[in-house]
Amino acid sequence: MKQGDEAPPNPRPLPLRLPRLCVAIVGSDPADMIADAISVVREESFMEFRLDYLKQPLAALDGLREFLHTYPHLVALATCRRAANGGKFRGTVAAQLEVLRQAQAAGCQIVDVELESALTLKPAELESLRTRGSLLLSFHDFKGTKDLEAIFEKMRQIRADFYKVVTTATCLYDNVRMMKFLDDKSRDYAVIGVCMGEQGVISRVLGLRAGSAFTFAAVAAGGETAPGQITARHLREVYRVDQLDPATRIYGVAGDPVGQSLSPQMMNAALRRENVNAVYLPLHALSVEDLIECVRAVPIQGVSVTMPHKESIVKFLDGTDPWTQKTGAANTLVRGKDGRLFGFNTDVAGVLRPLEQRLSLMGAKTLVIGAGGAARAAVYGLKERGSEVFILNRTPAKGVKLAKEAKANYLGRSELKKHQFDVIINATPVGMDGQQSPLGEKEIKATYVFDMVYRLLETPFTKAAKAAGAQVIPGYEMFVQQGVQQFQIWTAKPAPVNEMQNVVLAAINAAQPPVAPVAEVLQPEKPQPEPEKPKAEKPKAEKPKAAALNPAAARVVAAKAVKPAAAKPKAVKPKAEKSKGARQRADKAPAAKSKAKKNK
Numbered sequence: 001m002k003q004g005d006e007a008p009p010n011p012r013p014l015p016l017r018l019p020r021l022c023v024a025i026v027g028s029d030p031a032d033m034i035a036d037a038i039s040v041v042r043e044e045s046f047m048e049f050r051l052d053y054l055k056q057p058l059a060a061l062d063g064l065r066e067f068l069h070t071y072p073h074l075v076a077l078a079t080c081r082r083a084a085n086g087g088k089f090r091g092t093v094a095a096q097l098e099v100l101r102q103a104q105a106a107g108c109q110i111v112d113v114e115l116e117s118a119l120t121l122k123p124a125e126l127e128s129l130r131t132r133g134s135l136l137l138s139f140h141d142f143k144g145t146k147d148l149e150a151i152f153e154k155m156r157q158i159r160a161d162f163y164k165v166v167t168t169a170t171c172l173y174d175n176v177r178m179m180k181f182l183d184d185k186s187r188d189y190a191v192i193g194v195c196m197g198e199q200g201v202i203s204r205v206l207g208l209r210a211g212s213a214f215t216f217a218a219v220a221a222g223g224e225t226a227p228g229q230i231t232a233r234h235l236r237e238v239y240r241v242d243q244l245d246p247a248t249r250i251y252g253v254a255g256d257p258v259g260q261s262l263s264p265q266m267m268n269a270a271l272r273r274e275n276v277n278a279v280y281l282p283l284h285a286l287s288v289e290d291l292i293e294c295v296r297a298v299p300i301q302g303v304s305v306t307m308p309h310k311e312s313i314v315k316f317l318d319g320t321d322p323w324t325q326k327t328g329a330a331n332t333l334v335r336g337k338d339g340r341l342f343g344f345n346t347d348v349a350g351v352l353r354p355l356e357q358r359l360s361l362m363g364a365k366t367l368v369i370g371a372g373g374a375a376r377a378a379v380y381g382l383k384e385r386g387s388e389v390f391i392l393n394r395t396p397a398k399g400v401k402l403a404k405e406a407k408a409n410y411l412g413r414s415e416l417k418k419h420q421f422d423v424i425i426n427a428t429p430v431g432m433d434g435q436q437s438p439l440g441e442k443e444i445k446a447t448y449v450f451d452m453v454y455r456l457l458e459t460p461f462t463k464a465a466k467a468a469g470a471q472v473i474p475g476y477e478m479f480v481q482q483g484v485q486q487f488q489i490w491t492a493k494p495a496p497v498n499e500m501q502n503v504v505l506a507a508i509n510a511a512q513p514p515v516a517p518v519a520e521v522l523q524p525e526k527p528q529p530e531p532e533k534p535k536a537e538k539p540k541a542e543k544p545k546a547a548a549l550n551p552a553a554a555r556v557v558a559a560k561a562v563k564p565a566a567a568k569p570k571a572v573k574p575k576a577e578k579s580k581g582a583r584q585r586a587d588k589a590p591a592a593k594s595k596a597k598k599n600k
C-alpha cells in the first residue's frame with residue numbers, strides 16, 4: 001500500500017446537484033493558474049484545474065489548497081492527463097496518480113483519470129481515489145466518433161463515479177450519435193459526452209439536454225483546452241444553455257465555412273428578445289446529405305442555408321416558395337411537424353426591403369454586378385417589382401445567361417458610361433478584403449449604391465460611391481432583412497428588427513479592420529466577343545422616384561415590411577430522396593434531443 005492511502009475522505013464533499021458548466025482553468029505556472037481561477041470565481045462554481053499544463057504540477061497544489069479553502073462553495077476537478085493520451089503531462093502513470101492524490105488532499109473533489117492510465121493501474125489504486133473523492137474515467141478520440149457502445153463497454157469494467165467520453169465530430173451527424181449515447185447511458189450512469197471540433201457545437205450546446213451530467217467550457221477565447229470548446233459566457237448568454245429543455249426548438253445556420261457567421265448572434269438575440277424557447281447554432285456542414293440527416297434526427301426545425309449549399313439543398317426539399325423556384329436557390333429551410341422539409345428564399349426580400357424603404361422600384365433603372373446566387377436574388381426580385389434590370393459580370397457568358405433567363409439586359413463594362421442608374425448593386429464578394437472596388441468612382445453614375453458585402457461598414461465601393469455623389473445602402477441591411485424574414489417564417493412572430501440590427505452592427509464594429517486608404521479598382525474585364533444581347537425591356541411604369549424617403553417615412557415603410565409571414569410554399573416539388581437509414585435514425589432520435597470568400 002502506498003504512502004497516503006490511509007488518508008481520510010476529501011473534506012469537501014460534492015454538492016448534490018453539480019453545476020452544469022465546468023470551466024477549464026489553465027495557466028503557464030501555478031500563480032497564473034490561480035489568477036485565471038480568481039478571474040472567474042464570481043461567475044463560475046465548477047472548475048477543472050488542468051495540472052498537466054504546468055511544468056511541475058505538484059508545485060501548484062499549495063496555492064490550489066489555499067484557493068479552494070477561500071472559496072469553499074467551489075467544485076474542483078483535477079486533471080493531469082498524460083501526453084500519450086492527449087494531455088501535456090510527461091510523467092509516468094505512477095507520477096500522475098501521485099499528482100491526483102495530492103490534488104484530492106488539496107480539496108479537489110473529482111479527479112480525471114483517462115482510460116489508458118486506468119487500465120495500467122491496480123484496482124486498489126483506482127479505488128483509493130474513489131474513497132478520497134470521486135473518480136471521473138475519461139476517454140478521448142482526437143480523430144473521430146466511432147463505436148461509442150464498444151468504448152463504453154470497456155470503460156464500464158472500471159468502477160467510476162463519472163464516465164466522460166470525448167470524441168471528434170467529423171460530420172454533423174456525429175453529434176446525433178453522441179446525443180443518442182448520452183440519452184441511453186445517462187439512465188444508469190453519470191456520463192459526460194462532447195464532440196470536439198467546429199462540427200461538434202451541437203453536442204456542446206445540446207449535450208446537457210441529452211443527459212450529460214455537465215459539460216466543459218473555456219474561461220475566455222484563447223483559453224480553450226479542446227478544439228471547438230466554447231466560452232462559458234457564450235454558452236450562457238448566446239446559447240442560453242441554462243434554459244434549454246426538451247421543448248426547446250433548434251435552429252441553425254448551415255454552411256462551409258460558417259465559423260465567422262453573425263447569424264447565431266443575431267438570431268439568438270432575436271429569439272431571446274421575443275421569448276421564444278429556441279436556440280440557434282452554427283452548423284458546419286461539409287455536405288448537404290449530412291445536414292439533412294442531422295435536421296431529421298435532432299430534429300432541427302429551421303436552418304439558414306448559406307454557401308455553398310443554397311442550390312444543392314433544393315433537391316432535398318418537399319416544397320419550395322416561388323422565389324426558390326425562380327432563383328434555383330433556397331437560403332431558408334423549414335421542417336414541418338410531419339417532418340417534411342420546405343425551402344424559402346429570403347435573400348430576395350433581403351435585397352428588396354432596404355431598397356423599397358428608399359425608392360419605388362417600379363420602373364427604376366438598376367444595375368446588378370455579379371451573376372451568382374445573390375445576384376440572382378436581386379435580379380429576379382427587381383424584375384418582379386417592375387425595375388429595368390441590367391447585369392454586369394466578370395464572366396460575361398454567365399451574366400448573359402442570367403439576363404436571358406430573367407429577361408434582363410447584359411451590359412459590357414465599356415458601355416457603363418452611357419448609363420445613369422437609380423441603383424447599382426454589388427452582388428460579388430469584391431471589396432470583402434477592404435481593398436478592391438468593382439467599379440471606379442468615375443464609373444458610378446447612380447442615385448443609390450448597394451453593396452452586399454456586409455462585414456465592413458465602409459467598403460472601397462461605398463467610399464467611391466460617396467465620392468461620386470451616390471447614397472449608400474450598406475450590406476448589413478440585407479443581412480438583417482433576410483434574417484428578419486427567416487425569423488418570421490419560423491416563429492410566425494414579428495421579428496425584433498432593431499435588436500437584430502444593433503447586434504449585427506455591434507459585431508461588425510467590434511471586428512472592423514482599418515479602411516484601406518486607397519481603393520483599388522478592379523481592372524475592366526478583358527475585351528470579349530460581344531455576346532448576343534437580349535433586347536432591353538421597356539420600363540413598365542412611371543419614371544423612378546429617385547428621392548429618398550425621409551427617416552419618418554422610411555420607418556413607416558419598415559414597419560409595414562415586417563408583417564408575420566409564415567406563408568406556406570405554393571408549389572410542392574417531388575419528394576426528396578431520403579436514405580432509409582436516415583429515416584430510421586430520425587424515427588429513433590431522442591425527442592429531447594476555401595471558400596472563405598463568402599461573408600455569410
Ligand code: NAP
Nearest residue numbers: 370371372373374394395427428429452454475478479599
Ligand atoms: P457566388 O454565387 O459565388 O457569386 C459570386 C459572383 O461574384 C459571381 O458572379 C462572380 O463572377 C463574381 N465574382 C467573384 N469574385 C470576383 C472578382 N474577384 N471580381 C469580379 N467578380 C467576382 O456568391 P453569392 O452567393 O452570389 O455572393 C456574392 C456576395 O454577396 C458575397 O460577398 C456574399 O457574401 C454577399 N451576400 C451578402 C448577403 C447579405 O445578406 N448582405 C447575402 C447573400 C450574399 P463569375 O461569374 O465571373 O465567377
